[in-house]
Every structure is written in C-alpha cells, then in structure tokens.
Amino acid sequence: VNEFCVSPPDLYYANVNGLIPGGYNNLIKGDQSPCTKDIESLRYRELDGRCNHPKDYGSTLKPLKRYLPADYHDEKGWNTPRLYSVVGNVALPSPRLISWKLFPDISINSDLSMFTMQFGQFLSHDIGVAPVPTSPNHTITCCQVSSRYMNRDCFPIPIPKGDPRFQKCMEFVRSEAAKDDDGNQINPREQLNALTSFVDSSTIYGSNLGTSLRLRTENGKGALLLTTLIHGKERLPNDTSSPPACLRTESPTSYCQLSGDGRVNQQPVLSTQHLSFHLYHNYIVRQLAKGILKRKGFKTSPAHVEKYIKTVSEKVKEMLFQEARKIVGAIFQKIAFCDYLPYIVGPELIVKFDLGCDTRSKYNPHIDPRIANGFLAGAYRFGHTLISNSYTVNGAEEFFKDEFFIPDSSIDSHEDIIAGMLNTSKGVHFDRFFANGITEHLFETKVGPKKALDLASVNIQRGRDHGIPAYLHWRKKYNLRPLTDFEDFSKQCSQILSQLYRNIYDVDLYPGGICEPSVTRGVVGETFGHIIADQFSDLKFGDRFFFTHVHQYPQGFNDDQLAAILDFSSNALLCFSGKLSVIQENTWLKVSPDNPLVPCSTFDQIDVQPWVRELVDHHYF
Ligand code: HEM
Numbered sequence: 001v002n003e004f005c006v007s008p009p010d011l012y013y014a015n016v017n018g019l020i021p022g023g024y025n026n027l028i029k030g031d032q033s034p035c036t037k038d039i040e041s042l043r044y045r046e047l048d049g050r051c052n053h054p055k056d057y058g059s060t061l062k063p064l065k066r067y068l069p070a071d072y073h074d075e076k077g078w079n080t081p082r083l084y085s086v087v088g089n090v091a092l093p094s095p096r097l098i099s100w101k102l103f104p105d106i107s108i109n110s111d112l113s114m115f116t117m118q119f120g121q122f123l124s125h126d127i128g129v130a131p132v133p134t135s136p137n138h139t140i141t142c143c144q145v146s147s148r149y150m151n152r153d154c155f156p157i158p159i160p161k162g163d164p165r166f167q168k169c170m171e172f173v174r175s176e177a178a179k180d181d182d183g184n185q186i187n188p189r190e191q192l193n194a195l196t197s198f199v200d201s202s203t204i205y206g207s208n209l210g211t212s213l214r215l216r217t218e219n220g221k222g223a224l225l226l227t228t229l230i231h232g233k234e235r236l237p238n239d240t241s242s243p244p245a246c247l248r249t250e251s252p253t254s255y256c257q258l259s260g261d262g263r264v265n266q267q268p269v270l271s272t273q274h275l276s277f278h279l280y281h282n283y284i285v286r287q288l289a290k291g292i293l294k295r296k297g298f299k300t301s302p303a304h305v306e307k308y309i310k311t312v313s314e315k316v317k318e319m320l321f322q323e324a325r326k327i328v329g330a331i332f333q334k335i336a337f338c339d340y341l342p343y344i345v346g347p348e349l350i351v352k353f354d355l356g357c358d359t360r361s362k363y364n365p366h367i368d369p370r371i372a373n374g375f376l377a378g379a380y381r382f383g384h385t386l387i388s389n390s391y392t393v394n395g396a397e398e399f400f401k402d403e404f405f406i407p408d409s410s411i412d413s414h415e416d417i418i419a420g421m422l423n424t425s426k427g428v429h430f431d432r433f434f435a436n437g438i439t440e441h442l443f444e445t446k447v448g449p450k451k452a453l454d455l456a457s458v459n460i461q462r463g464r465d466h467g468i469p470a471y472l473h474w475r476k477k478y479n480l481r482p483l484t485d486f487e488d489f490s491k492q493c494s495q496i497l498s499q500l501y502r503n504i505y506d507v508d509l510y511p512g513g514i515c516e517p518s519v520t521r522g523v524v525g526e527t528f529g530h531i532i533a534d535q536f537s538d539l540k541f542g543d544r545f546f547f548t549h550v551h552q553y554p555q556g557f558n559d560d561q562l563a564a565i566l567d568f569s570s571n572a573l574l575c576f577s578g579k580l581s582v583i584q585e586n587t588w589l590k591v592s593p594d595n596p597l598v599p600c601s602t603f604d605q606i607d608v609q610p611w612v613r614e615l616v617d618h619h620y621f
C-alpha cells in the first residue's frame with residue numbers, strides 16, 4: 001500500500017466511517033434489530049447502545065434528534081441548505097468569509113489548562129459523529145469538478161475574493177442522509193450518529209461488538225485490553241488494517257493506534273486521552289482480580305494475579321472485562337458530568353438542568369438520549385475556539401499542523417505530553433479568536449497547504465448542511481433575551497456581523513454563539529450553554545446505566561460503589577497515566593498561586609473493594 005496516496009482528509013472521513021473501504025455504504029451496520037433481551041436484568045451495557053432506551057434510541061448508527069425543527073431552503077423544507085437571507089434574494093455570506101473576518105488568530109492567554117480543550121474533544125468523540133459519504137478509500141472531490149460530474153452530496157465552500165490563504169474553493173461533502181427501512185431518504189433530511197450517544201466510554205471500547213473484540217487480548221476473549229510495548233512502555237495496540245489508519249513515518253516505532261473511536265490518531269494530545277483510560281481498564285482488571293483472590297484466601301502476588309486473569313474460565317474473563325468496563329464507564333461519567341461540565345456551562349445551568357452530582361438521580365424512560373443536531377453541528381463545537389497552535393513536550397513546542405494523523409509524538413512521549421498539557425494554555429480561551437493551525441492548516445500534513453481546510457468554515461457550512469436554524473431561533477427556544485439589532489451583539493462582533501449578514505435573523509448559530517461572553521464561572525456563552533446543558537441532561541436522565549441513578553440491582557451502583565466513584569478525580573487518572581509525582585489541585589486550570597501543585601499521593605486511585613465484595617458475595621466469582 002502506498003500510504004502517501006492517502007491524505008489526511010481521506011483519513012479523517014475514513015476513520016469517522018469506521019475505516020471501511022467504500023465508506024458508509026460498506027459500513028458494518030451491525031445488528032440493527034430491536035433489543036430482545038430482558039433489559040431489567042442486564043448488568044452491563046451492550047457495546048452498541050441497544051437495550052437501554054425502550055426504542056433503542058442512543059444506539060449506533062441511528063438518526064440524530066432535533067431540539068428545533070430543521071431549517072432547509074427548498075419549498076418543502078426537506079433537503080437544500082439555507083443559502084439566502086430572510087429578506088429575500090441576498091446570498092448568505094460564505095462561511096469562509098465569516099471565518100476570515102470574524103475569527104482571526106489572536107492568542108489571548110487564559111487560566112484554563114489545555115486539558116480543558118482536550119477532555120472536551122475526547123468527550124465529543126464518545127457521543128457523536130455524523131458520517132460523511134466517501135468514494136472507495138478516498139473523500140469525494142468537489143472542487144474543480146464540473147457541476148455535471150459533481151457528486152450530489154457536494155457542497156463546496158466558495159472562497160471570497162482577496163482571501164489571504166485559500167483560492168476559489170474548499171472541499172466539503174454533505175453528511176450522510178438518514179434513510180428509512182426501504183432505503184429512501186428521510187424527509188426532512190436527517191443526519192446519522194455513528195456512535196452510541198451515551199457517555200459510555202465507547203471511545204475506549206468501540207461502538208459495536210466487532211471493534212470491542214479487536215481491542216481485547218486473547219482474540220477478543222481476554223479481560224485485558226491489548227497493548228504494544230514501545231521502549232518498555234505500554235502503548236495502544238497496533239491497528240494493522242489496510243489502508244493504514246494514519247500517516248506512518250520512517251521512525252522504527254511508528255505505527256497507527258487502535259482504539260474505540262477511529263479518530264484516535266487525529267492529533268497526539270487526543271491520543272493520550274485514549275491511552276489513559278485504556279491503561280486504567282487494565283489496572284482495574286488487575287485490582288479486581290487481586291481483590292477476588294484475597295477475599296477467597298489465595299495468594300495475591302503480581303504473578304498470581306496475572307496467572308488468574310489468564311487461566312480462569314472464559315465466562316469469568318468476560319465478567320472481569322465487563323466489570324472493569326462498567327467501572328471505567330462510571331469514572332468517565334463522573335469526570336465528564338461532575339468535574340468538567342460545571343466548568344463549561346457554569347453552576348447556574350447545572351442547577352437549572354438538574355445536573356448536580358450530590359444526590360442520587362432517577363432514570364426516566366421518557367427522556368430521549370439521542371444526540372441533538374444543533375448540539376453536534378453547532379454548540380458542542382465551541383471547543384474549537386479553545387484549540388491552540390501548539391502543545392509542549394518536555395519544554396519543546398510542537399505544532400498541531402505538522403502532526404495531524406501522525407501519532408509518533410504520542411507513542412514516544414505520552415507521559416511528557418500529559419505533563420505539558422496540564423500547564424500549557426496559550427490561546428485556550430473562549431472567544432472569537434481561532435488558531436490558524438485549524439483555520440488555515442487543518443489536515444495539510446504531507447499533502448501540502450493546497451488541500452488544507454478551515455475548521456471554522458467547515459463548522460458553519462456543516463450547520464447549514466444539517467439544516468440548523470439560525471442563532472436567534474435558539475435564543476428564543478431557551479427564552480433568552482431577544483436581540484433586535486446587530487448593536488445588541490458585543491461591540492466588535494456587532495460591527496463585523498452587520499457587515500457580513502443582511503439581517504440579524506440570518507446569523508448562523510455557530511458565529512452567533514461564539515460571539516457571546518462566557519457565563520458566570522463557565523466557559524461558553526448562554527446559548528451554547530443551554531444547548532449543552534439540555535443535551536447532557538438528556539444523556540443523564542435518559543441513560544438507564546447512569547452512575548448516580550438510584551441503585552437497581554444488578555445495573556446500578558450501591559452506596560459504597562458510588563462513594564468510590566465520586567471520590568475519583570481526573571487528578572488521579574492523570575497522575576497514574578502521566579506517571580506524575582505532583583499535579584495541580586484543579587486540572588482544568590493552569591498551576592498558579594491559587595491552584596498549587598500537590599503530591600499525587602493526595603489523590604487515591606479507585607478503590608475496587610465495594611465491587612469485589614458484591615461480586616464474591618453474589619457468587620459471580
Ligand atoms: C485539535 C483539536 C481538534 C481538532 C483538530 C478537531 C477537528 C474536527 C474536525 C475536522 C471535525 C469535522 C468537521 C466537519 O466535517 O463537520 C470536528 C468535528 C467536531 N468537533 Fe472537533 N476538533 C478538535 C477539538 C474539538 C474540541 C475541543 C471539541 C469540543 C469541546 C470538539 C467538538 C467537535 C464536535 C462536537 C464535532 C462534530 C462531530 C460530528 O458531527 O461529526 N472538537 N472536529
């Protein structure tokens with residue numbers, strides 16, 4: 001295979017589509033038949049998210065839902081993206097013009113750490129990705145193709161005159177349209193989610209059974225996840241699929257990493273999140289095995305533990321795997337909902353949407369746990385403004401633009417990237433300034449600058465592709481103060497927006513939301529904040545397996561188990577995985593006099609005894 005024929009955009013969309021040559025059309029759709037299991041008696045989640053919601057909402061490869069009806073331009077409002085102003089025949093501004101004028105690269109320092117950006121992306125890769133059609137092994141080309149031969153899903157972004165960076169046209173393909181059982185497009189057009197919407201660590205274990213089995217030892221039957229030893233250090237397993245899932249280099253240790261979400265190789269700091277939870281799974285398996293041996297009165301040396309894990313029956317191996325997966329899932333939910341989210345949406349919205357972690361919650365089968373389109377194609381892309389141009393490894397500056405889909409740095413320097421991530425923050429600030437590493441150089445690695453993309457333009461075009469209603473409709477939905485004039489935007493934004501758009505009702509959700517000031521003690525503005533809190537509330541109350549739900553045997557967690565999960569923090573995980581000796585108290589912020597470094601021993605690793613007791617006493621083992 002000639003790897004250099006595969007370009008980063010090819011890789012991005014191929015990885016999204018599960019690396020199946022031929023793209024979505026050849027995707028392993030998995031078993032799409034309804035759940036037939038007795039849900040109440042399930043102790044573990046299904047890998048593909050079925051058997052959770054009564055209608056299997058939230059399972060893999062189902063259409064997204066909507067908080068507001070789709071806004072398409074054609075007569076029936078079914079399919080064509082919004083292209084004109086509400087006042088008539090004036091074209092909406094090109095997304096690239098908006099990005100160029102509104103989102104320049106000015107780096108404003110903030111007290112946030114890069115971990116805030118990185119965890120956000122990792123979380124988004126657990127809950128949603130909208131597949132884009134591809135031709136075999138490659139993305140569909142739309143630019144410089146005459147309209148007669150252009151693929152019907154082409155929706156290239158026009159480049160405005162005088163653009164300092166691009167010429168004429170930027171590639172863009174519309175997201176796959178959802179189809180009904182007879183293969184006809186659903187109207188109005190709806191997009192798909194290729195992942196389980198639940199915050200269930202599908203980034204680590206996969207969103208279907210096939211991926212999950214590839215990641216496990218002993219040909220999919222072992223309790224441990226596969227690892228690769230590089231210079232004596234454990235790394236993610238080698239993805240040997242062909243064509244390769246990343247860009248390999250001449251380095252002898254260069255390989256493509258395999259994990260639960262195909263985008264694992266997209267950039268090195270992202271890879272470190274995958275490896276952290278991946279290794280934590282194996283740590284928990286060993287802790288469980290040790291605890292079980294001890295409770296049964298057997299020897300518990302590392303060698304005995306290792307032997308036990310390898311020699312117990314297949315049934316016990318499966319239980320060890322699933323139990324560790326269940327605990328990792330809960331730990332991830334704890335960090336996402338209890339630690340990260342309050343920082344993003346601020347304490348007021350946490351209260352308003354009942355997202356606090358201090359009391360037991362209750363599952364509600366009437367809540368729809370699917371990902372909403374305005375969240376995925378709009379609000380939750382807020383994180384793109386937190387991206388900086390570079391990250392630090394051992395004090396050296398590495399640029400994202402040089403490393404898209406080249407995982408070498410994460411394979412060589414996982415621990416140093418974690419240490420650097422906790423204390424770098426250049427540009428990690430919620431504002432209208434975007435790093436040019438993503439607005440001018442996205443995915444240009446190896447194919448050269450000509451094929452680069454602008455992520456901010458793509459976000460705006462994606463919003464139109466998905467029929468996301470304009471910004472002001474979202475404020476209305478959440479009863480937020482109506483804006484009547486461009487002047488109602490912040491000073492700088494009002495001037496730029498009024499030059500770009502004809503009417504205030506034309507302003508797309510993405511630039512509108514980015515222009516808002518942060519909410520009190522949060523990162524995002526109030527409109528994005530409401531959409532995000534609304535979505536996470538659905539992901540909590542609509543998830544039968546959510547970790548704080550009232551204990552229902554055998555699904556939930558008893559009081560001791562819940563206490564152990566609530567005791568766990570991102571500090572403990574990062575200390576473990578980065579092999580750190582000290583870490584700041586608040587990992588979302590940089591080190592400062594108010595946020596000092598403290599010894600890692602302050603943060604306990606997860607105590608699995610509450611599970612050992614339950615499992616042994618209920619004769620699981
Ligand atoms: C260096 C970091 C990142 C890079 C290079 C990156 C890149 C991308 C790209 C290329 C897309 C696909 C755009 C499209 O075709 O529509 C995307 C989508 C998305 N990104 Fe990011 N991203 C990064 C960080 C983040 C962060 C920090 C967040 C949130 C906190 C985030 C949230 C999302 C969401 C929600 C989507 C939509 C997924 C989908 O619908 O398929 N990303 N990102």
Ligand SMILES: [Ca+2]
Nearest residue numbers: 126196198202
């Ligand atoms: Ca998931």
